[in-house]
Amino acid sequence: MTIVAQVVATGVLLGLIYTLAGLGMSLSLGVLGVLNLTHGMAVLGGSIAAYELYHRWQLSPIVTAVVVMPVFGIVGWLLYKVIVQRAQAISPEAGLLALFGVMVMAQAATAQFWSGDIRSLVADYSNARVAIGGVAVPSDYVVTAASALLLLAVVYLGLRFSMPGRAVRALAQHPDAARILGVHVTRYSALVFALSMSLAAAAGSLLSTLFPFSVATQIIWLTYAFIVVLVGGTGGVLAALAGGLTLGIGQAAFNQLLPLTWVSVVVYGLLLAAMVARGGGLAAGKERAL
Amino acid sequence: MSATLTMRDVVAEYSPGQPILRGLTLAAEPGHLSVIIGPNGSGKSTALRVLAGLLIPTSGTVSLRTDSDELDVSHVPAHERAGRGIGFLPQGHSVFPAMSVHDNLLLGGWSVRRSRKISDAVASAYARYPALADKRNAPAGSLSGGQQRILELARSLIADPSILLVDEPSAGVAPVVATLMYQELAQLRDEGRTVILVDQDVRAALAVADTVYVLKSGAVDRWGPTADFGDDLDALVRDWLALDPAADTPHADTPHASIPQADTPQANYAEEAHS
Numbered sequence: 001m002t003i004v005a006q007v008v009a010t011g012v013l014l015g016l017i018y019t020l021a022g023l024g025m026s027l028s029l030g031v032l033g034v035l036n037l038t039h040g041m042a043v044l045g046g047s048i049a050a051y052e053l054y055h056r057w058q059l060s061p062i063v064t065a066v067v068v069m070p071v072f073g074i075v076g077w078l079l080y081k082v083i084v085q086r087a088q089a090i091s092p093e094a095g096l097l098a099l100f101g102v103m104v105m106a107q108a109a110t111a112q113f114w115s116g117d118i119r120s121l122v123a124d125y126s127n128a129r130v131a132i133g134g135v136a137v138p139s140d141y142v143v144t145a146a147s148a149l150l151l152l153a154v155v156y157l158g159l160r161f162s163m164p165g166r167a168v169r170a171l172a173q174h175p176d177a178a179r180i181l182g183v184h185v186t187r188y189s190a191l192v193f194a195l196s197m198s199l200a201a202a203a204g205s206l207l208s209t210l211f212p213f214s215v216a217t218q219i220i221w222l223t224y225a226f227i228v229v230l231v232g233g234t235g236g237v238l239a240a241l242a243g244g245l246t247l248g249i250g251q252a253a254f255n256q257l258l259p260l261t262w263v264s265v266v267v268y269g270l271l272l273a274a275m276v277a278r279g280g281g282l283a284a285g286k287e288r289a290l
Numbered sequence: 291m292s293a294t295l296t297m298r299d300v301v302a303e304y305s306p307g308q309p310i311l312r313g314l315t316l317a318a319e320p321g322h323l324s325v326i327i328g329p330n331g332s333g334k335s336t337a338l339r340v341l342a343g344l345l346i347p348t349s350g351t352v353s354l355r356t357d358s359d360e361l362d363v364s365h366v367p368a369h370e371r372a373g374r375g376i377g378f379l380p381q382g383h384s385v386f387p388a389m390s391v392h393d394n395l396l397l398g399g400w401s402v403r404r405s406r407k408i409s410d411a412v413a414s415a416y417a418r419y420p421a422l423a424d425k426r427n428a429p430a431g432s433l434s435g436g437q438q439r440i441l442e443l444a445r446s447l448i449a450d451p452s453i454l455l456v457d458e459p460s461a462g463v464a465p466v467v468a469t470l471m472y473q474e475l476a477q478l479r480d481e482g483r484t485v486i487l488v489d490q491d492v493r494a495a496l497a498v499a500d501t502v503y504v505l506k507s508g509a510v511d512r513w514g515p516t517a518d519f520g521d522d523l524d525a526l527v528r529d530w531l532a533l534d535p536a537a538d539t540p541h542a543d544t545p546h547a548s549i550p551q552a553d554t555p556q557a558n559y560a561e562e563a564h565s
Binding site for chain 1: 342344367368369370372373378385386389397401445
């Protein structure tokens with residue numbers, strides 16, 4: 001019983017973090033129909049920023065998560081306006097290829113300037129355990145998941161109850177109808193892409209204390225974001241939460257049941273299973289019903 | 291409040307070199323309901339898309355005259371036209387299906403930006419259409435087709451547009467809803483708004499219209515006051531369906547064959563029609 005509670009507690013905490021890591025992908029795919037292949041690089045960018053700012057100025061990764069949001073928002077906005085919008089105007093495939101090119105270029109540049117070494121970050125709140133309902137969980141999991149939950153709640157409430165949030169949901173469901181009501185569709189599309197990159201970078205900062213990271217791990221976060229979107233769909237924060245919790249609890253369970261080296265195989269198998277079950281592969285995640 | 295929307299010699303196309311509108315000229319006055327009819331492919335819905343700003347003309351002008359000034363809005367995008375008092379009900383469903391009825395109505399006030407004014411307008415919409423008030427928290431996609439059409443109309447009125455463009459208001463809805471839609475359009479016209487209607491249901495449209503524009507191959511083939519079209523209706527429809535051997539014969543000798551010219555103020559025509 002204790003093991004089950006341990007798995008559930010760890011899985012929920014992991015799930016909240018994975019939800020945040022996948023929410024940006026859910027937004028870009030669900031609202032814009034853009035499969036953002038640079039998503040993993042934005043997560044890695046947040047982790048690198050957290051690492052550098054912590055070692056230079058002892059800045060907490062939680063503070064860094066707030067700092068990187070506007071920075072990566074600007075990066076995302078520029079990326080959308082300069083490359084994505086133009087490529088998508090030609091065809092979705094052109095957009096995908098353009099983003100693949102940007103991802104490869106950003107990965108190569110990061111490896112060049114930051115090296116391909118694996119790094120890890122031990123924050124002030126790491127290395128302790130917190131008791132939740134009789135189950136002891138690592139303190140950094142709790143702090144990171146709580147920060148993720150706070151950010152998820154802000155995004156959920158913003159999308160649900162603010163006029164710009166309603167405009168974003170309208171854009172996802174019927175762009176032409178949004179346009180004729182006065183929504184500046186081009187501007188809001190760029191803002192949504194910027195927000196998706198901001199959330200990815202914030203997730204990267206928060207989870208930098210939990211997992212070692214290197215240039216190569218950006219692919220893992222890109223894959224995890226795919227899983228969150230495919231399992232939960234693109235129906236907004238709650239759908240991403242369903243995908244993230246499934247992934248988190250599943251991974252926590254597999255960690256108990258399987259040798260560690262097999263966990264990744266099973267997780268990627270989950271991605272494959274989700275693609276087959278939903279039919280249509282990654283494109284099936286694009287429901288445009290935020 | 292009052293506004294006149296005019297198209298002059300508009301050419302518009304979706305693909306380069308394949309114009310759908312070929313020099314279309316028409317004008318819609320405040321307090322008038324103008325209906326655009328014509329066979330499939332004549333450019334009716336395209337004309338509305340140009341007027342709404344969803345399609346920018348390759349040549350010609352679209353101008354908006356209000357009490358204070360006259361603006362060339364040919365290249366003004368759709369989202370800005372909403373702020374200039376032009377509302378549009380496109381053909382087919384345009385509600386946001388996963389959003390509540392209430393959220394759909396609130397978004398209707400996007401161009402207003404004053405929350406108090408939006409709240410008052412939404413409250414008025416519930417009073418005007420009680421069926422929507424009963425389902426304010428339901429997803430718009432769960433409403434019947436007719437209720438969705440009413441929601442679209444109510445949503446388009448939240449911003450209090452002076453001009454309303456309506457494409458096929460009765461398509462796919464129950465007769466009782468269609469009747470309500472036409473009554474509402476007539477009411478909006480009587481409130482002094484400019485209403486432009488595109489409709490396949492010619493008889494129903496002409497029953498509420500003041501002015502009729504008949505399109506053929508992307509240009510006005512005939513136009514005039516509704517009363518002058520009553521007897522010709524069957525002939526018109528036969529013409530569209532190419533049942534009449536003289537289908538391709540221009541109506542140059544018909545009393546209302548003259549196409550409104552860019553330099554012919556529609557107001558003059560309106561005065562004549564109502565004298």
